Amino acid sequence: MAEDMDVTTVSSDNNAPKGPVTILGDAYIGETLIARPNGVGDADGIDYDTVSLQWLRDGEPIAGATDQKYTVTSDDFDTQISVRYSYTDLGGTREVVTSDPEPPVPAEDTQIIRAASAYSPLVILGDATVGDYILARPNAVTDENGIDYSSATFQWLRDGDPIPGATSQRYDVTEADIGAEISVEYSYLDLLGTAKSLTSNPKPEVPNPAVEDGILEGTPAADILTAVAGLQQIDGGDGADTAVFAGDQTHYTVSFSVDGVTVTDRTEGGLGTIALDHVELIDFDFNLPIFGGPMDLEQFGGHTGLDAEAFEDLIGVYIAYFNRAPDAIGLSFWGTEFANGASLEEIASLFAVQDETAAAYPETLSNTDFATAVYNNVLGRAADQEGFDFWVGTLDAGTVTRDQFILAVLEGATANPPAGASQDFVDQQQADRAYLETKIDIGAYFAVHKGMSNAADAAQAMALFDGSQGSVQDAVEAIEGHYTDALDASSGDFLMPIVGVMDDPFAV
Numbered sequence: 001m002a003e004d005m006d007v008t009t010v011s012s013d014n015n016a017p018k019g020p021v022t023i024l025g026d027a028y029i030g031e032t033l034i035a036r037p038n039g040v041g042d043a044d045g046i047d048y049d050t051v052s053l054q055w056l057r058d059g060e061p062i063a064g065a066t067d068q069k070y071t072v073t074s075d076d077f078d079t080q081i082s083v084r085y086s087y088t089d090l091g092g093t094r095e096v097v098t099s100d101p102e103p104p105v106p107a108e109d110t111q112i113i114r115a116a117s118a119y120s121p122l123v124i125l126g127d128a129t130v131g132d133y134i135l136a137r138p139n140a141v142t143d144e145n146g147i148d149y150s151s152a153t154f155q156w157l158r159d160g161d162p163i164p165g166a167t168s169q170r171y172d173v174t175e176a177d178i179g180a181e182i183s184v185e186y187s188y189l190d191l192l193g194t195a196k197s198l199t200s201n202p203k204p205e206v207p208n209p210a211v212e213d214g215i216l217e218g219t220p221a222a223d224i225l226t227a228v229a230g231l232q233q234i235d236g237g238d239g240a241d242t243a244v245f246a247g248d249q250t251h252y253t254v255s256f257s258v259d260g261v262t263v264t265d266r267t268e269g270g271l272g273t274i275a276l277d278h279v280e281l282i283d284f285d286f287n288l289p290i291f292g293g294p295m296d297l298e299q300f301g302g303h304t305g306l307d308a309e310a311f312e313d314l315i316g317v318y319i320a321y322f323n324r325a326p327d328a329i330g331l332s333f334w335g336t337e338f339a340n341g342a343s344l345e346e347i348a349s350l351f352a353v354q355d356e357t358a359a360a361y362p363e364t365l366s367n368t369d370f371a372t373a374v375y376n377n378v379l380g381r382a383a384d385q386e387g388f389d390f391w392v393g394t395l396d397a398g399t400v401t402r403d404q405f406i407l408a409v410l411e412g413a414t415a416n417p418p419a420g421a422s423q424d425f426v427d428q429q430q431a432d433r434a435y436l437e438t439k440i441d442i443g444a445y446f447a448v449h450k451g452m453s454n455a456a457d458a459a460q461a462m463a464l465f466d467g468s469q470g471s472v473q474d475a476v477e478a479i480e481g482h483y484t485d486a487l488d489a490s491s492g493d494f495l496m497p498i499v500g501v502m503d504d505p506f507a508v
Helices: 308-322 328-339 344-351 355-360 367-379 385-397 402-414 423-449 455-463 469-486
Strands: 005-009 022-024 032-036 046-057 069-071 081-089 094-099 123-125 133-137 147-158 170-172 182-190 195-199 215-217 224-226 233-235 242-248 252-257 260-265 272-277 281-286
Touching: 022 081, 032 046, 032 081, 123 182, 133 182, 242 260, 308 328, 308 344, 308 355, 308 367, 308 402, 308 423, 328 344, 328 423, 344 402, 367 385, 367 402, 367 423, 385 402, 402 423, 423 455, 423 469, 455 469
Parallel strands: 215 233, 224 242, 233 272, 242 281
Antiparallel strands: 005 094, 022 032, 032 069, 046 081, 081 094, 123 133, 133 170, 147 182, 182 195, 252 260, 260 272
């Protein structure tokens, strides 16, 4: 850590800056350095709107390196890194303060040798563990010019960065501090009016909370609860609670059932399976973009209240529109909407405006071609001419919308034959029903039982079914293959199965 400085003042007719610009961190390739100008004071005052930083390599500016942090690269090998702090004082004079250079950057992969921390008279009392508090103790801080104690302020730091709002002498350690070093900055004016500051040595990294009986419990507030090894359950309690899991979301399976939600880490030596209770959000280091941030269980987890018939209705809509199995993520979203009171008619109408629908059925597609596609998707055959002409006529006249037509075809395939129907009609309707039920079973196997969401895989598996028994086995084997790939701990997919709601017709 460099603590001395070189001071340059543009105008000689002013008070020169006092105090150093320091650099936190080790100048090793791959390490991040932090500029700390907090110790710089100016009797003329500092216009903080004019402040700028410039990192230097052997005294020459590094292109683009103007942030408070700088990551050392291989270009810095065998050079000395310093930082230049510039500002305009309130008298209009441009001031430049440059830190002492760091030692020459050693070769890549050189082991960092850390010296024991220098003593700081500003100390922190207490243990930096989640749920506890720590206290800044500046009693040993002295100044030969005296201290104006009425001007004294505190700013707590997390890995050297200010923690928003943490400006009292006491700091309550939270889950957000796990893995970070906490320190405190003490600032004051001496009795001559000079601003000064001092930073404590950091506390050791905040450890993960101790796990008792395998249960991590939250508080009545909104908690951030981090999953760690040994946990079997996270209970958030009241408040909008977030369970945090390390790594990529694609390494995990989130299973839903009427009994609750579990999260399984599929990586080797990972966390295993952890049950979630009273948790509203699941956050991963790398969330899938489709969720727009942490996974909101109120938006994607309400479908467990549906029965098997409701899921069959939703899967039928996917088949009629797209001729594919549902994706588990989409099914959970629409299932939650269904459970929250949206009607199947409303959901079918919303399907009509999806990007996938627009791609499959552009506005230029005739109603004749649209009706033909839907009949093939749902029934695997052409419609009887009289019924086909009727529906195309109503679509052309605008008395029936395309989403209404889709539901009518689905309902017709599952309805009981009318009284007095011919045997040929009854036989055809039974065949139609069996065909659609098998496609629904295939769709459920993909999205509900296996929890997969790759739309291309969903379409490929469904395309293998042509109504024959052999094609059913082909579709099932394709789904099993996709599932094996999805389970891979490093290159697999995020899985969202629903357990215990629908029977698995292909279970061995």
